[in-house]
Amino acid sequence: MKALIIGGGVGGPTMAMALRQAGIESVVYEAYETPSDYTGLFLNTASNGLDALRAIGVDVAGRADGFPMPRMVMWSGSGKRLGEVANGVRLPDGTVSVCVKRGLLQKVLREEAVSRGIRYEYGKRLESYRTVADGVVAEFSDGSTAAGDILIGADGIHSRTRRILDPASPEPSFTGLVGVGGYSRVPGLAPTTGTQHFVFGRKAFFGYLVRESGEIYWFANIHSATEPTRESLAAEDWKRRLTELFADDLPLINQIIAGGAGPIGAHLVHDIPTSAVWHRGPVALIGDAVHATSPSAGQGASMACEDAVVLAQCLRDLPDPASAFAAYESRRRERTEKIVAYSRKLGTGKTAGPVARVFRDLMMPVALKVFAGERSHAWMYTHHIDWEASAA
Ligand SMILES: Cc1cc2nc3c(=O)[nH]c(=O)nc-3n(C[C@H](O)[C@H](O)[C@H](O)COP(=O)(O)OP(=O)(O)OC[C@H]3O[C@@H](n4cnc5c(N)ncnc54)[C@H](O)[C@@H]3O)c2cc1C
Structure with a gap:
């Protein structure tokens, strides 16, 4: 089987490496003309994202100049300490969530993918695709085409793949x-x-x-x-x-x-709180292309990595792409939508009027003490991918 991966951000190279580990070949098609290693600011790669990368033998923290960031401390504007929240949970070997510059994370993932023999093509902006009898043909804005058995849209929040897959999909x-x-x-x-x-x-x-x-x-x-x-x-x-x-x-x-x-x-x-269509025929979406999240929960990159590894497992273990894509969606939809909603809720609490502010400054220290221990967000951070387990 040959996969066409659209987008060489965070999810794209992770997808390619996970597929390689599952015995499936792929090529990554990226719209940028050359590698763009300095795009974006910094982001959190949470313990669950690091766990997903480990399932395919990738350790980004040290190589991407990442540094541990296990704790978040909250303050009021006047300088009152409101409390502390754990950023992720410790993996069994003590690893905690890391902060990385986005461009460096992307660079390390790309370099690792290339070192594993994965081909990247630049200046390949997906314009359209068509389903054919034995797979799919991608059409790029430079006039070139590429054929494969399946196509995976890892082309981010403004995904062209999503737009073609489901023209009715809402705007972000x-x-x-x-x-x-x-x-x-x-x-x-x-x-x-x-x-x-x-x-x-x-x-x-x-x-x-x-x-x-x-x-x-x-x-x-x-x-x-x-x-x-x-x-x-x-x-x-x-x-x-x-x-x-x-x-x-x-x-x-x-x-x-x-x-x-x-x-x-x-x-x-x-x-993108929800996408009605995650896959159709030989095409599926991963990462921001299907469930983009606001950055407040620090999960965008981690969820893209989880998607990639889970989808590769499904393709490895299920008899055909249609059943693999269905299994992938059923394993991923509820979790990712829950995280997008949670992140949006965190965002709404970031700014408050004068009355709400007084209330928040009084209540938050108590609330954080009671609800914000390392285990309180375990549902988000302890997600573990066992590569050897069958997805069938
Ligand atoms: C420029 C940029 C800056 C960002 N900055 C931050 C940040 O500071 N903090 C934060 O938390 N998150 C940031 N994000 C979001 C974060 O990187 C994503 O949530 C996370 O990486 C999800 O990965 P993804 O692979 O789904 O999408 P992305 O990492 O966004 O990757 C999508 C890739 O697809 C490519 N692409 C898009 N359209 C096409 C097309 N038609 N054909 C081919 N390729 C295409 C893009 O160039 C990009 O390389 C940023 C994303 C981008 C693209």
């Missing part, structure tokens, strides 16, 4: 948040080893961590009642706007923004 939904972020340095600021800090500011939400090297990773989430245009985001003077938004909060926030090194990136936060 705006979550009401704009994400802004970058890197910074503030002389004298101590490393926050193992801990990411989150501040519920009066007007916006702020997150940061300080590496041993002094480099600060930071982001802000701003509520927006209506969906801004991409042009308006690009035209915004973010340093000025953020400085105003956080003027009444912990002064450290504006020190971090002032110490910015490099550009400030801004993007609209979208998600």
